[in-house]
Amino acid sequence: MTTSQSTTSTAIDTKIEAVLRQHAEQQFAAELAELSKIDTRQRPPNWKLSPWAVRTYLMGGQLDNGFVVTPKYVGNARLMEIAIATLATDRALLLYGIPGTAKSWVSEHLAAAIAGDSTLLIQGTTGTDENAIRYGWNYARLLVEGPSEKALVVSPMMQAMQDGKIARIEELTRIASEVQDTLITILSEKTLPVPELNTEVQARKGFNVIATANNRDKGVNELSSALTRRFNTVILPLPSSIEEEIQIVDRRVASLGKALELPAEKPALEEIRRVVTVFRELRSGKTIDGKTKIKSPSGTLSTAEAISVINNGLAMAGYYGDGELHAGDLAAGLTGAIVKDPVQDRVVWLEYLQTVVKEREGWKDLYRACHEVL
Structure with a gap:
């Protein structure tokens, strides 16, 4: 490594350390790297770790080489196994429960362990529109050039599909029902049409979606039956003891x-x-x-x-x-x-x-x- 590369690396490390809250893949980079090093089990397409290693990362444990992985979730291991197995299939995952039951926390760590990237996040609110899920436009370029790839603003969902990663949706039931249904084609066909460019984005292997919802929002914007069928729901309870x-x-x-x-x-x-x-x-x-x-x-x-x-x-x-x-x-x-x-x-x-x-x-x-x- 050259002096300039070393200086750049040190500056990046210092910047990361100064961040109030690092992304899971940054904070637990050493654990993820150690698991990847000893993980010889079969991995689903485009996964960074095998389902066994993802479970170990979440639940914690001591590896054969003595390295200790800290637990990220304290609770029923079977729930984590169901969640991980779901993401290895063509069904999306819905983490459901009362506020404060670690839904977002588990979602972030699942994405970090499986895709190495937990940042492809869509925050659900009453103001979330279709553009947040599908794609948007740079209107300055759109007016000058018309519809083009350069004028297209890629959403976290589209990025996840292109890269074969995990897209996360927080508070799905806060999003209006008609916007929620934008997900149906994405989850069933694994494609995202872009009619303005007469093209589509086809999801790469490894793509999936993790959504969270809390029962305090029950009745606000219920999921349609068509959308519900495309999710496997895992209910995260309060600690049992x-x-x-x-x-x-x-x-x-x-x-x-x-x-x-x-x-x-x-x-x-x-x-x-x-x-x-x-x-x-x-x-x-x-x-x-x-x-x-x-x-x-x-x-x-x-x-x-x-x-x-x-x-x-x-x-x-x-x-x-x-x-x-x-x-x-x-x-x-x-x-x-x-x-x-x-x-x-x-x-x-x-x-x-x-x-x-x-x-x-x-x-x-x-x-x-x-x-x-x-």
Whole structure:
């Protein structure tokens, strides 16, 4: 490598390190490279890894050479196997569940492991139109030259078809029904007609689509039966046990804390356990021991929100406290996550504090801190 090449490489590495959140294929490049090196199993056409290696990347494990792959998804391995196997067929994958169940996270890591590129993303909103899925036009060139390949603006979907990669669609049910149906020809015929140029894009082997949707949007823009048939749906549940959820929160807090360079110490598992316990009890409408029924607030109180509460507490502890996470650092974030409706949710939260938190051994500090911010 020449001096100029070395300098350029160093500059690129520095730029990547300065990014707040790297793409999965950048952040876990070493793991993907190690898996590729030892992966001798059959790979579907144009896949970077075999289905076995993709599963190992997602679920984690120790390789025969001693290299440790960190888990990206903590939960039912069979769900990941179904998702990976689906992407090896001609059916698209729909990841479905309540907000905060790692749908986007799993989607990104699947694309990173299979195609080596998780960036071909279409964000679904009420304003998403057909151009976002099919293609658009550079209108300045279109007026001068008329329809031409140079005037064509390639969408992430078209790019994925041309390259044989994975296209990702976030919040599919937020997109209007008539726009959703643009996908039917793409998913069934694996072609994207461009009538203005009297041509079409035919998908290369390796192309597929991962879409996500959450059940809070049920009834907003339901998928047509024709489109539903072209997806295999995998429902991602909330963590089945408190220990599983604590593990997820602990891992993600450590990862995000490092990226954000928070000056606080790593939180004790006991503080994470308290936040997760509060969220699980309020979600389920009863205490962990099942002895006391409680009211649930209007929000989802997902694992992702628990991670956010802990990180907010670490920021408070690092910048305004002694660097160690205490109840006072958690109180504002915890209350903000739970009280979405200032009237109904406040009543629910006050009742929970009074009947559960106040009476629980070792939780008096949390009770006092939360009362102070209400």
